[in-house]
Amino acid sequence: MREITYLEAVREAMSIEMRKNEDVYILGEDIGVYGGAFGVTRGMIEEFGPERVRNTPISEAGIAGAAVGSALTGMRPILEIQFSDFITIALDQMVNQAAKIRYMYGGKGKVPMVLRTPSGSGTGAAAQHSQSLEAWVAHIPGLKVVQPSTAYDAKGLLKAAMDDDNPVIFYEHKLLYKTSSEVPEEEYSIPLGKADIKREGSDVTIVATAIMVHKALEAAKELDKEGISVEVVDPRTIVPLDKETIVNSVKKTGKLIVVHEAVKRGGIGGEIASVVAESEAFDYLDAPIKRLGGAESPVPYNPELERAHIPQVPDIITAVKETLNRA
Template sequence: MREITYRQALNEALDEEMSRDEKVFLMGEDIAIYGGAYGVTAGLLNKYGEERVKDTPISEAAIVGTGLGAALLGFRPVVEIMYIDFIGLCMDQLNNQVAKIRYMFGGKCKVPLTIRTEGGAGRTLGAHHSQSLEAWLMHIPGIKVVMPATPADAKGLLKTSIREDNPIVFIEHKMLYNTKGPVPDGEYLTPIGVADIKKEGRDVTILTYSRMLLFSLQAAEILEKEGISVEVVDLRTLLPLDKQTIKKSVMKTNRVVIVEEDTKTAGAGAEIGMTVVEECFDYLDAPIKRVAGADVPMPKAPNLEKLAIPSVESIIEGVKEVLK
């Protein structure tokens, strides 16, 4: 199979969906001439014109709000919030308008809106450009939260998101854009709300998503050499969580480590862990372990930034802890 980057995979998804459906258009800061802060929309302006690839003013609330208005009238906007750190600027639109409008109106409208954004640490950009805020979004009924880790999932999930009649927050990771992986030729879709077992194992289950999948797989490979068989579940969608896959894996291994980049307190892992408790407590042979981000604003210094998020080493330690 051909190998392309996460960035290229996303670009292909946008390109294919725009060419398939003229109702799809893109809007966001620096997405047209510049091609997106991380280059995901490069080339699309030339192909589709400025009517469908729109540079906007720096107006996050209006970007999401107008995306909603256009979606209500039948378009399928894909809007970009350059960094998830900026989501506070449009949180009212997202939480109070986008997520709730269908329910508040008794199901009499649809909101086929995709909000693309990216998060995560790794570029020493400091506290305003490195956060992982997915837990805020998981707390909003009415949207779905998608966080792909591999190029193949990024493409398949973005295409599905664009075709969904529900609002999707699609969170990319800045450290994944240059990663390469196999991506099938031609048309395919990846379902939302379905986790994927990226590595099978017997002794312990790692539940993870986004960039932490890559760290977890590295940790699993090292542990394998020490005779510890780790199953790595890539959740891919955080809202809704794929409880079935989680349950099946935990019933097999009886031990769980959650690996998440976001800050630990009231983070995504709290919900994931509680789901394990509710769904399959009786199958647990050890307390659930969270390997999570430190509860601090992201520091600039490269050594501190590394310490603020999980590492292959801390994941290995976490796994060993639940095996004690």
């Protein structure tokens, strides 16, 4: 099968959908001839025109609200927020409007929209262009939250997000844009709320999100040389969360490490650890649950400090060994 990049997979999912469904359009800053800050929409304005690839002013609150209002009245917008840090400016519309409209209105009206946004550090863009704020939105009932880690998952999950009748926050990781995997040319959908076991193993479960899936897989490969068998579970969507797959994996291995790039304090790792601690898997735990996450500081500029801010492969290897030693 052909390989394409994560970035191309996102673009392909949108383009296929826009060819079929006139109600789908994309809006965002610099998404027109510029092609988006990361090039995701490159070529789309040429194919679909400026009405459906709608280049907007720098007005995150305004364009988020316009997306919500158009979704409420029959369109299916895809909103690109240029850096996920800027979601803070759009949050009133996402949190107070999009997430709540259906409930507040007693089940009348729906807001079928996807907010796509690149997150994560590693580009040297420092504190205001590197955050991973997915736990903020995961806290809000009414929103769904997706974090694909591969090109294959990105295409299938974006299709499911576009088909969903709810507001979906779709996090793309900047450092994954150029990674490739086998991706079918035709359309396919990966259901939201279905985790993927990226590597099977028997000694320890690592639940990792986004780019940390790849770091966990690398750590697993190294540990395999020492005869340690690691299972890597990628939730793919943190809302809804596939609790069953995570719990079953922990029941099998008896050990859990959660790894994400977002700051550890208040991060989604705490939620995943709690889900396991509250489940029947608790009785199977042979060692304390361990969480790895970003340091409790803003993302620094200096490349060494930037690397040190988030979990790296050696940190994961150490965490696995510590966990096994406690068992």
